[in-house]
Amino acid sequence: MLTKIADLEPGERTTVAGVIMSVNERQGGRRGMTILTALIGDGSGFLQVTWFNQKYLKKQLKTGKRVFVSGKAAMRMAGRDSSP
Numbered sequence: 001m002l003t004k005i006a007d008l009e010p011g012e013r014t015t016v017a018g019v020i021m022s023v024n025e026r027q028g029g030r031r032g033m034t035i036l037t038a039l040i041g042d043g044s045g046f047l048q049v050t051w052f053n054q055k056y057l058k059k060q061l062k063t064g065k066r067v068f069v070s071g072k073a074a075m076r077m078a079g080r081d082s083s084p
Contacts, residue, residue, distance in 0.1 A: 006044035008073040015070040018042035023061045036061070040069065048076075 003014040018040035028035045034055045040047045049069050051057055061067070 002068075004044040005040075005042045005047045008047070010073055010075045012073050013071065014073060015068055016040065016042060016047060017066065017068050018047065020061055020063050020065050020067060021046065022063060023058060025055070025058055038067075040067065 001015070002017050003012075005016055005018065008014065008016070019042070021039040021041050023036070023038045025034065025036050027033065034053050036051045036054055036057055038049045038061050040049055047069075049071075
């Protein structure tokens with residue numbers, strides 16, 4: 001079952017369908033970990049999806065492409081995780 005971005009609840013495992021608005025890759029951590037993020041929109045809101053050490057995905061994640069993503073939703077505010 002698909003969930004609209006506006007209806008996501010923190011901690012919920014779900015699947016969202018949307019269109020990639022942007023993709024960003026950066027190095028993070030002491031070990032040179034690759035962090036790949038994509039901003040996805042579905043008409044109800046926007047969602048940032050993050051992958052760690054999945055550099056090969058960058059070639060597949062193109063702006064304007066419709067994708068389905070599954071995982072555990074987490075709320076972040078001002079760049080910080082809101083969970084304890």
